[in-house]
Amino acid sequence: xxxxxxxxxxxxxxxxxxxxxxxxxxxxxxxxxxxxxxxxxxxxxxxxxxxxxxxxxxxxxxxxxxxxxxxxxxxxxxxxxxxxxxxxxxxxxxxxxxxxxxxxxxxxxxxxxxxxxxxxxxxxxxxxxxxxxxxxxxxxxxxxxxxxxxxxxxxxxxxxxxxxxxxxxxxxxxxxxxxxxxxxxxxxxxxxxxxxxxxxxxxxxxxxxxxxxxxxxxxxxxxxxxxxxxxxxxxxxxxxxxxxxxxxxxxxxxxxxxxxxxxxxxxxxxxxxxxxxxxxxxxxxxxxxxxxxxxxxxxxxxxxxxxxxxxxxxxxxxxxxxxxxxxxxxxxxxxxxxxxxxxxxxxxxxxxxxxxxxxxxxxxxxxxxxxxxxxxxxxxxxxxxxxxxxxxxxxxxxx
Numbered sequence: 523x524x525x526x527x528x529x530x531x532x533x534x535x536x537x538x539x540x541x542x543x544x545x546x547x548x549x550x551x552x553x554x555x556x557x558x559x560x561x562x563x564x565x566x567x568x569x570x571x572x573x574x575x576x577x578x579x580x581x582x583x584x585x586x587x588x589x590x591x592x593x594x595x596x597x598x599x600x601x602x603x604x605x606x607x608x609x610x611x612x613x614x615x616x617x618x619x620x621x622x623x624x625x626x627x628x629x630x631x632x633x634x635x636x637x638x639x640x641x642x643x644x645x646x647x648x649x650x651x652x653x654x655x656x657x658x659x660x661x662x663x664x665x666x667x668x669x670x671x672x673x674x675x676x677x678x679x680x681x682x683x684x685x686x687x688x689x690x691x692x693x694x695x696x697x698x699x700x701x702x703x704x705x706x707x708x709x710x711x712x713x714x715x716x717x718x719x720x721x722x723x724x725x726x727x728x729x730x731x732x733x734x735x736x737x738x739x740x741x742x743x744x745x746x747x748x749x750x751x752x753x754x755x756x757x758x759x760x761x762x763x764x765x766x767x768x769x770x771x772x773x774x775x776x777x778x779x780x781x782x783x784x785x786x787x788x789x790x791x792x793x794x795x796x797x798x799x800x801x802x803x804x805x806x807x808x809x810x811x812x813x814x815x816x817x818x819x820x821x822x823x824x825x826x827x828x829x830x831x832x833x834x835x836x837x838x839x840x841x842x843x844x845x846x847x848x849x850x851x852x853x854x855x856x857x858x859x860x861x862x863x864x865x866x867x868x869x870x871x872x873x874x875x876x877x878x879x880x881x882x883x884x885x886x887x888x889x890x891x892x893x894x895x896x897x898x899x900x901x902x903x904x905x906x907x908x909x910x911x912x913x914x915x916x917x918x919x920x921x
Contacts, residue, residue, distance in 0.1 A: 535856050536856060536902075536905060539856050539857070539858050540856060540857050540858065540898075540902045540905060540906055541858045541895070541897075541898075542857060542858055542859045542892050542893055542894060542895075542898065542902075542906060543858050543859055543860050543891070543893050544836060544893035544894060544895030544896075544898075545691050545692070545694070545719060545742075545836075545837060545860075545862075545891060545893040546860060546893065547741045547742070547747065548741060548742060548743065548744045548745075548895055548896070549744065549895070549896075549897055550741075550744060550745065550746055550787070551744040551745070551790075551791065551794060551896070553790065553794060554744060554745050554746070554787045554790045554791050554794070555787070557786055557787065557790045558746065558783045558784070558786055558787040558790075559783075561580070561583065561782040561783040561786055562783050565579055565580060565583070565782070566580075567579055567580040567782075568580060568779055569581040569583070569584045569779075569780050569782055569785075570769070570771060570779060570780070580782045583782050583785070583786050584604075584780055584782055584785050584786070585599070586786075586789060587785045587786050587788060587789025587790075587792075588600075588602045588604070588785075588789070589789075590788075590789035590790070590792045590793045590796075591738075591751050591788060591789060591792045592753075593792070593793075593796060594721065594722070594726070594792040594793075594795060594796045595717075595721065595726045595727070595728050595736060595738070595753060596726060596727035596728050596729045596730065596731075597728050597729065597753050598756065600756065600773075601728075601753055601754055601755060601756050602751050602752075602753060603751060603752045603753075603754055603772045603773060603775050603776055604749065604750075604751055604772055604776065604780055604785055604788075605749075605750045605751060605752055605772075605776055606748055606749065606750060607718075607739040607740070607741070607747070607748065607749065607750035608640075608642070608716060608717075608718035608737040608738055608739040608742075608750050609642040609739075610750065610752075610765075610776075611737035611738065611739075611750050611751065611752035612640070612642045612643050612646055612685075612714075612716055612737045613642065613646050613765060614752055614762060614764070614765055614775060614776065615685075615714045615735040615737060615752055615754075615762070616633070616643065616646040616647060616650070616683065616685055616714060617646055617649065617650060617763075617765065618762030618763045618764065618765065618775070619682070619683050619712055619714070619735065619760070619761075619762055620633060620650050620653070620655055620682060620683060621653075621763040622761045622762050622763040623682055624653075624654075625763065626761075628682065629680075630680045630681060630682040631654060631655045631656045631682065632655075632656045632658060632679055632680060632681040632682060633647050633650060633655050633656065633657055633658065633681070633682055633683045633684075633685070634658045634660060634673070634676050634677065634681055634683070634684045634685070634711070635647050635657070635658070635659060635660070635684070635685040635686065636659065636660050636661075636662060636668055636685075636686055636687065637659045637660065637661055637662060637874070637878040638662050638666065638687070638690055638692075638693075638874075638875045638878045638879075639685065639686075639687050639716065640687060640691055640716055640718070642716075643685055643687065643716055644659075647659075647685070655682075658676055658681075660672055660673060660676055661878065662878055662879065663879075664879055664880050665695065665828060665829035665832070665879075666690060666693045666695035666827075666828035666829055666875075666879055667695060667697065667698075667829060667832060668686060668697055668702065670698070670701050670702060670705055673686075673702055673705050673706070674705050674709075677705065677706065677709035677711060680710075681706075681709060681710075681711040682711060682712065683711060683712045683713075683714060684702070684703075684706040684711050684712070684713050684714070685713075685714040685715070685716070686699065686702050686713075686714075686715055687715065687716045687717075687719070688715045688716065688717040688719070688720035688724075688726075689717070689719035689720040689723065689724065689834050690719065690828070690875065691718070691719050691862075691875075692839055692862035692873060692875040692876070692891055693827055693828035693833070693837065693839045693875060693876075693879070694719070694828065694833045694834045694836070694837025694838075694839065695828040695829050695832055695833055696720070696724060696829075696832045696833060696834060697832075698832075699715055699731055699733065700730070700731045700732075703715075703731050703732045703733050704732060707732050712734045712735065712760065713732070713733055713734050713735070714733075714734060714735035714736070714737070715733055715735070715736050715737070716737045717736050717737060717738050718737060718738055718739045718742050718750075719742060719834070720834070721738040721742065721743055721792075721795070722742070722743035722744075722791070722792070722795035722799060723799070723803070723834045723835075723836070724834065725799070728753050728755070733753070733755070734754075734755045734760045735752065735753060735754060735755070735760060736752070736753040737750065737751075737752055737753075738750055738751050738752075738753075740784065740787060740788040740791055743791045743792065743795050744791050744794070744795075744895075744896055745787045745788045745790070745791030745792075746783070746784050746787040746788070748781070748784055749781065749784035749785060749787065749788045750788070751788065752775070752776075754773075754775065762775055764776065764777065802896060803835050804835075806835040806836040806894050806895075806898075807835035809836075809894050809898060809900065809903050810835055810836065810837075810838055810894055812900065812903050812904070812907070813838065813892070813894070813903045813906065813907050814826070814838060816903075816904065816907035816908065816911065817840070817907050817910060817911050817914075819911070820907075820908070820911025820912065820914065820915050821842060821843065821910075821911050821914040821915055821918065823842075823843035823918070824840050824841070824842055824843065824914065825840065825841045826838065826839065826840060827839040827840065827841055827876055827879060827881065827889060828879060835894075836893055836894040836895060837891070837892070837893060837894075838891075838892040838894075839862065839876070839889060839890070839891050839892075840889060840890050840892065841881065841885050841886075841888050841889045842888045842889075842890070842914045842917070843888070843914070843918055843921075844888070844914070844917040844918040844920070844921040845888065845913055845914050845916075845917030845918070846887050846888050846917075847861040847887060847888060847889055847890045848861075848887075849913065849917060850890060850910060850913050850914065850917075851890075853909075853913040853916075854906075854909045854910065854913060856909075857906055857909060857910070859890050859891065859892050859893075859906075860890070860891050860893075861873065861889065861890065861891065862875065862876070862889070862891040872886040872887060873886045873889065876889055890910075892906075
């Protein structure tokens with residue numbers, strides 16, 4: 523007579539929540555907060571008021587931060603334009619490039635992007651259709667990667683702009699941006715990349731990669747929310763039409779008074795990322811391997827969505843064999859994870875990113891995004907693995 527194995531029991535609930543949603547946002551590093559605080563209090567000058575010392579002090583802090591951002595991505599400081607975040611940067615890059623080219627009489631209307639891009643890229647491209655541009659969405663493979671030959675074929679027709687995300691916000695899959703940018707340049711198209719999920723996680727070199735435009739956000743790299751940047755190449759010069767009018771700040775591309783505390787925080791976050799990235803990548807990769815191994819011990823059928831070979835080390839996107847993401851999260855309210863789904867009218871929609879990888883709606887509903895970050899401990903990983911495995915195994919037994 524066989525004896526059934528006892529169900530896995532998760533360890534006691536922790537005293538505080540375990541945050542594993544670092545693709546959505548990150549905790550502001552205390553070291554970043556420390557350099558920001560003086561610019562909320564003692565050094566509160568307007569960086570554009572250069573007639574007095576307080577304004578000049580703020581301006582100097584902003585320019586030092588610009589140097590720090592540029593250093594992290596391999597750019598010149600004067601190629602960095604501060605924005606409110608990657609969503610604004612993406613809008614300026616895509617709409618600005620298209621509208622400027624049109625104003626100069628450029629007859630190209632084709633704008634190529636990828637089905638798995640962030641919504642702000644997809645919507646920016648879609649908005650331009652109403653202005654006479656032709657959006658083209660390219661598919662990805664089951665691994666989440668864009669085949670370079672698919673891009674090459676799309677560029678057989680004259681194309682104005684190509685926009686490809688460097689690292690996907692749901693799957694963590696890393697595109698071969700140098701190769702894709704080279705194909706775009708051979709076809710005479712501008713190349714933009716949304717690097718919000720890549721900055722601070724992989725080494726970037728906009729100069730060597732021949733990228734024309736790159737977007738980033740502070741809150742994805744342990745900096746403050748509400749600040750980001752857009753890299754705009756100077757040689758050869760990329761020209762953009764600004765989204766709105768104002769005093770002409772930020773090379774005329776992003777008018778409005780900059781917020782020195784946020785800009786300084788972004789700069790410090792970039793500085794720390796540059797110093798600590800390699801060590802952090804190794805630590806996160808170890809934690810991810812530990813989590814996946816322990817999860818699979820309890821739920822062998824759990825599947826990873828997207829390439830494991832081309833992926834940032836802190837990300838796992840997993841499909842469970844029976845439990846839905848909502849069931850897993852309801853069983854473990856102390857675990858802060860996400861589905862990666864878009865919410866509309868209080869109804870959770872299946873992830874369009876996972877559907878683009880070939881998952882069915884039902885499979886996408888059983889998928890969780892787990893984002894391991896700078897402040898995640900090994901003990902938290904062990905708890906999360908045991909808790910999710912217990913909930914997943916219970917659902918499989920009930921199925």
